[in-house]
Amino acid sequence: MKSPYFTVEHEVFREGVRKFVTEEVAPNADLWERHHMIPREIWQRMGELGYLGINHSEDYGGSEADFFFAVVFLEELARGNMGGFTASVSVQQWMATAHLAKVGSPDLKARFLAPSIEGRAIGALAISEPDAGSDVANVRTRARREGDEYVIDGAKMFITNGYYADFVVVACRTGEEGAAGISLIVVETTRPGFKARKLDKIGWHCSDTAEMSFDGVRVPVSNCIGQENHGFYYLMESFQLERLVGAISAIGAADYCLEFTNKYIRERQAFGRPVARFQTIRHEIADMATELAAARQLVYHTAWLYEQGEVPVLECSMVKLKAAELCNDIIDRCLQCHGGYGYMEEYPIARAYRDTRVGTIAGGTSAIMREIIAKMLLDDTQYGSVYRGGNGNGAAKAAPKDLGTKKADPAKATKPVEREREAAETRSIAGLFARLPERFSRELWSGEDLVFHFNIEGDGGGAFTVRVVDGEVSSDSGLSGAPDCVVDTGATLFLDIEAGRSNPQTAFMSGGLRVSSIPHVLTFMRIFQLG
Secondary structure, three states, X not given: OOOOOOOHHHHHHHHHHHHHHHHXXXXXXXXXXXXXXXXXXXXXXXXXXXXOOOOOOHHHOOOOOOHHHHHHHHHHHHHHOOHHHHHHHHHHHHHHOHHHHHHOOHHHHHHHHHHHHXXXXXXXXXXXXXXXXXXXXXXXXXXXXXXXXXXXXXEEEEEEOOOOOOEEEEEEEOOOOOHHHEEEEEEEOOOOOEEEEEOOOOOOOOOOEEEEXXXXXXXXXXXXXXXXXXXXXXXXXXHHHHHHHHHHHHHHHHHHHHHHHHHHHHHOEEOOEEHHHOHHHHHHHHHHHHHHHHHHHHHHHHHHHHHOOOOOHHXXXXXXXXXXXXXXXXXXXXHHHHHHHHHOOOOHHHHHHHHHHHHHOOOOOHHHHHHHHHHHHHOOOOOOOOXXXXXXXXXXXXXXXXXXXXXXXXXXXXXXXXXXXXXXHHOOHHXXXXXXXXXXXXXXXXXXXXXXXEEEEOOOOEEEEEEEEOOEEEEEEOOOOOOOEEEEEEHHHHHHHHHOOOOHHHHHHHOOOEEOOHHHHHHHHHHOOOO
């Protein structure tokens, strides 16, 4: 089926990836599955071919290609018929290294990102814990500071690549309870006190999945990715990419299974004719192909949104839900088309059947996807206390419950009329911006000159420029100067955030609050004492 999303260059790339998978991956599937591991040599080979840095910076060996090259790559990986191989490679490129690529220091990128792109180092991302699976805000693994080091204690569970990894990006608690106290820290697996135990699984046999323990593991403070206590927000954005990658992989797996099932039913004879001549089977294939084509277009649209720089939370949740569920359904029906042979290990559908089952669990269960979608559609885009969202570009502290109520100063008590005027001003957009200079904290200002552009849509909104230059604050109507950060939102939502009725991270995740730089927004909140 032709698609407007792919160019000639994408298709040439597809041919190369398909050749690699069919000649260098698929023939080894039985061996790798039997040995429960992916050999180091194939990682290095993928590095040589440029397959592990498709979207990463050229500065560290990547290609900086558009996201549809990643779509092509993920679809073609399915032809190896090893869900574990697809999962391991996906974790390496779009999860373990995602945060390093976005907010890691040059030193961390040189030490971990570059060798990952080259295939010389294997990475893992450790979030889930024995007692906190999807509840990311309440991870218990703790990293306490002792001088220039973190000392890490805790445990992680179900970590892909975790047994053979050279490094692990670990979600640790470095601060207060809840989302505000989580950091991402790189831990080399050779560090004393780190242990990993390989887990046995129903499927994904070639991929190593581990339980990890950290017993007084010491790493330098410089191993923290981005800013300390910002990890939850980095993860919230990266989950969207993880779910999109999972959806693409599911579409690829379903498509490949449908392909070899079609071949099987054409060749398999029953009652003196090919199985493909029976109407029940023919109509089953027609239904599956149609459902897959529809889901594929939703996945491609979401990939396009991601390529445009959006963080499409609703669409990523939808495609993860639909593609994973559909992949399970299609492969189950394809096995049925194989009859008794489908239950035999020598047939590829048997492995596909085992491998695909985890798709509705990994990266967020179908139940969680449904709840995210329902809350965005039915609950005024608010996630509630469980889904306290964030952003992966560099959010800082947890969203304050009250974003704009200026603390009363007894030494500056106002008269009732003045208090009434102040309250009225805080209920208007113009009033809020007019009062910003009064709320500025020089003590919390880092000394960096900043320019913010605000585009507030709706009644009472407008465009505003806020500058912090040499410790002086100005707030003016209209947009002027080159901004360090641009904020787009609606007037009602902006006022609700200011009054504490809406959570800014949740508003970001729902698309109601759009910002070009989360680190600068969190700086804005800090210096104007909004937290």
